[in-house]
Amino acid sequence: MNASAAWQHLEPKVAAINRRIDELEWEPSRRNNFVSYRPEMDSPYVEVDGERLLMMSGYGYIGLGGDERVAAAAKAAIDQYGTGTPGVRALAGTIPLHEELEAEVARFTGRENALVFSSGYAANVGTVGALAGAGDTVLLDKLDHASIVDGAQLSGATVTRFRHNDPRHLDLRLAATNPSGTRLVVVDSVYSMDGDIAPLPELREVCDKHGALLMVDEAHALGVIGATGRGIEEHFGGEVKADIKVGTLSKAVPSNGGWIVGSADFLQYLKRHARPFLFSAALAPAQAGAALESLRILDREPERVTYAQRESARFRQVMSDAGMNTGASQSAVVPLIVGSDENAWEFATACRKAGVVGLPVITPAVPPGLARLRIAITAKHSRADIDFAIDAFLTAARQCHLIGE
Numbered sequence: 001m002n003a004s005a006a007w008q009h010l011e012p013k014v015a016a017i018n019r020r021i022d023e024l025e026w027e028p029s030r031r032n033n034f035v036s037y038r039p040e041m042d043s044p045y046v047e048v049d050g051e052r053l054l055m056m057s058g059y060g061y062i063g064l065g066g067d068e069r070v071a072a073a074a075k076a077a078i079d080q081y082g083t084g085t086p087g088v089r090a091l092a093g094t095i096p097l098h099e100e101l102e103a104e105v106a107r108f109t110g111r112e113n114a115l116v117f118s119s120g121y122a123a124n125v126g127t128v129g130a131l132a133g134a135g136d137t138v139l140l141d142k143l144d145h146a147s148i149v150d151g152a153q154l155s156g157a158t159v160t161r162f163r164h165n166d167p168r169h170l171d172l173r174l175a176a177t178n179p180s181g182t183r184l185v186v187v188d189s190v191y192s193m194d195g196d197i198a199p200l201p202e203l204r205e206v207c208d209k210h211g212a213l214l215m216v217d218e219a220h221a222l223g224v225i226g227a228t229g230r231g232i233e234e235h236f237g238g239e240v241k242a243d244i245k246v247g248t249l250s251k252a253v254p255s256n257g258g259w260i261v262g263s264a265d266f267l268q269y270l271k272r273h274a275r276p277f278l279f280s281a282a283l284a285p286a287q288a289g290a291a292l293e294s295l296r297i298l299d300r301e302p303e304r305v306t307y308a309q310r311e312s313a314r315f316r317q318v319m320s321d322a323g324m325n326t327g328a329s330q331s332a333v334v335p336l337i338v339g340s341d342e343n344a345w346e347f348a349t350a351c352r353k354a355g356v357v358g359l360p361v362i363t364p365a366v367p368p369g370l371a372r373l374r375i376a377i378t379a380k381h382s383r384a385d386i387d388f389a390i391d392a393f394l395t396a397a398r399q400c401h402l403i404g405e
């Protein structure tokens with residue numbers, strides 16, 4: 001690295017990361033991060049380093065990545081509006097396609113209005129920052145996504161964490177907060193590393209008891225839970241509502257962008273207070289076109305959702321019957337928890353040799369001793385693909401002595 005004095009404080013951090021990567025990735029087949037995958041459009045297979053592998057760690061839950069109708073909509077958007085937007089939404093950046101997409105997001109999620117951001121990350125940072133500030137309190141589940149944590153920290157509000165999926169602990173935390181400002185509780189509907197679901201009815205009860213707002217992040221819930229993929233409210237029968245719902249257009253919906261839904265008044269306020277909305281370029285036309293078409297397909301083809309739900313339940317069952325730890329997963333995200341970081345790395349390498357990509361998640365993304373492969377079952381995986389993956393995972397797990405012969 002540059003030897004100048006200006007770099008001296010950074011050098012130990014850079015060296016430590018490089019050392020850790022060398023320890024884990026001492027041969028090409030052990031490389032798991034920043035690998036470039038060439039996807040097949042009509043299957044869940046990818047090509048990497050000349051090998052054809054079955055991808056089991058992607059987030060295309062409803063199998064629309066590579067869908068010809070979605071690609072055609074993205075191309076039509078480019079033909080009509082060009083490749084970029086000439087500004088932020090508040091100035092020259094809004095096109096009719098943004099408004100059509102917002103109307104569809106609002107309709108699909110059952111709210112009056114929607115606003116789309118240029119990423120899910122920006123939607124969370126902007127929304128939390130617009131809802132809470134100095135004198136307010138934001139209460140976060142211990143496993144909330146980083147974009148929620150960052151939004152809370154940037155907001156200037158007091159930030160408190162409560163134990164994962166524990167409404168009683170939230171109750172205690174709320175009882176100890178200052179009741180004079182806004183109190184905002186934020187949870188993920190489905191947790192991205194565990195696949196478990198927030199207990200919406202109990203959280204709603206606790207929030208109502210203390211006069212707190214409840215915000216849910218539907219990133220891994222839209223297209224995944226609820227009978228027609230409408231997320232956590234539908235999952236719990238549709239009666240119990242969150243105050244604020246946000247989500248992304250980069251998981252079940254194969255595009256980019258984030259969304260928030262709510263009343264027209266509230267969104268008008270948000271348009272003028274959410275800094276990532278005000279100060280970052282509008283969603284590109286192709287992204288908006290792809291997202292709009294994907295939501296329309298999701299609406300017309302709910303069988304994609306039920307198929308992935310059924311197949312993920314089967315996958316979970318087979319894996320846990322075989323002795324693998326799938327944690328508290330209740331959704332298409334299924335962790336295979338194997339203990340140490342090294343175990344996860346060895347297991348991922350053995351899976352790859354068996355023809356399957358299962359990507360490891362290690363500390364600090366998960367607590368020490370809970371490293372895992374984070375698997376997602378999607379509508380693009382046929383039953384035969386899933387059976388092949390099951391065989392590969394179990395063969396690799398036996399080789400790595402994670403389960404018995």
Ligand code: PMP
Nearest residue numbers: 119120121145147192219248250
């Ligand atoms: N929320 C959750 C729960 C997520 O998992 C992610 C992405 N990993 C985001 C928000 C951010 O979404 P995006 O990648 O679209 O910015």
